[in-house]
Amino acid sequence: MAKSAANPGGIAAKARALAAPYAEELGLRLWDVRFLKEGVTWYLRLWIDKPGGVTLDDCEAMSRAIDQPLDDGLFIEQSYCLEVCSPGIERELTREEHFLQYLGSGVTLRLVRPLEGEDESPWTGRRELSGVLEAFEGNRLTLRLEDGAALNFAKKETASVRLTENSKIQ
Numbered sequence: 001m002a003k004s005a006a007n008p009g010g011i012a013a014k015a016r017a018l019a020a021p022y023a024e025e026l027g028l029r030l031w032d033v034r035f036l037k038e039g040v041t042w043y044l045r046l047w048i049d050k051p052g053g054v055t056l057d058d059c060e061a062m063s064r065a066i067d068q069p070l071d072d073g074l075f076i077e078q079s080y081c082l083e084v085c086s087p088g089i090e091r092e093l094t095r096e097e098h099f100l101q102y103l104g105s106g107v108t109l110r111l112v113r114p115l116e117g118e119d120e121s122p123w124t125g126r127r128e129l130s131g132v133l134e135a136f137e138g139n140r141l142t143l144r145l146e147d148g149a150a151l152n153f154a155k156k157e158t159a160s161v162r163l164t165e166n167s168k169i170q
Contacts (some may be wrong), residue, residue, distance in 0.1 A: 011035040011044075011075060011076055012033045012034050012035045012044075013033075014073070014075045015033050015035065015044055015046070015070065015073075015075075015076075016030060016033040018066070018069055018070065018073055019033065019046055019062075019066050019070075022062065022065040022066050022069070023046075023048055023062060025065070026058070026061055026062060026065060027050060028048045028049065028050050028054070028058060028062060029048065029049045029050060030046065030047075030048060031047040031048060031049045031087045031091070031098075032045075032046075032047040032087065032092070032094050032095070033045070033046050033047070035076075035080070041080075041081060042078055042079065042080035042081070043080060043081050043082075043083055044070070044076070044080050044081070044082050044083070045083045045084075045085065046062065046066070046082075046083070046084045046085075047084075047085055047086065047087045047091075048062050048084060048085075048086065049086065049087055053086065054085075054086035059084040059085060059086070060084075062084045063082060063084045066082070066084075067082060070082065089163070089165055090108075090162045090163055090164065090165055091162065091163050092160055092161065092162050093107065093133075093161045093162065093163065096136070096139075099133065099136035099141060099161075100136055102133055102163060103133055103134070103135065103136065104132060104133065104134075105132065105133055105163055105164075106130065106131070106132055106133075106163065106164035107130070107131065107132070107133045107143070107161050107162060107163055107164060108128060108129070108130045108161075108162050108164055109128070109129050109130070109131075109141075109143055109153070109158055109160075109161050110127060110128050110158065110159045110160045110161075111126075111127045111128070111129070111153070111157055111158055111159060112156075112157055112158065112159050113127070113157070114126060114127050115127070115129070115151075123145075123151070127159075129143060129145065129151065130145075130146075130164060131143040131144050131145040131146060131151075132144045133161075134150060139154060139155045139156070140152060140153065140154055140155065141153055141155060141158075141161070
């Protein structure tokens, strides 16, 4: 494995720092950046956003703007595919600012492990829960369920937290 592949998160952080000014110049917001391996291929994925939504032209403009600076940056040693895309309606919340921006919105939360609890709890054994994102503080989030119950989770206990389709994109 190439040296830079040993820390995909470090590559994503460097790519984010490099890409952010280009996104801003194009009137875009850099939503998320990930460097990951799928099969034998490495992907550098940049999610961009803007008020009113992202177009294919926005993705193409960002891709063209960042392609050469990424190559010139010399921090990705192996071959990779660059993908620029929209986070979509059911976007994944990954960063603190995402959670804070969408407080009060409907989310679907997927847990790393099934929920433990009392046997009579309707949530015991479930890995996926839906409700309203009520709070986010210190890498802990509170999910208010439909029946009014509030469940508190450490962010590291979640595999993903996504907006639900009926949430308002901000």
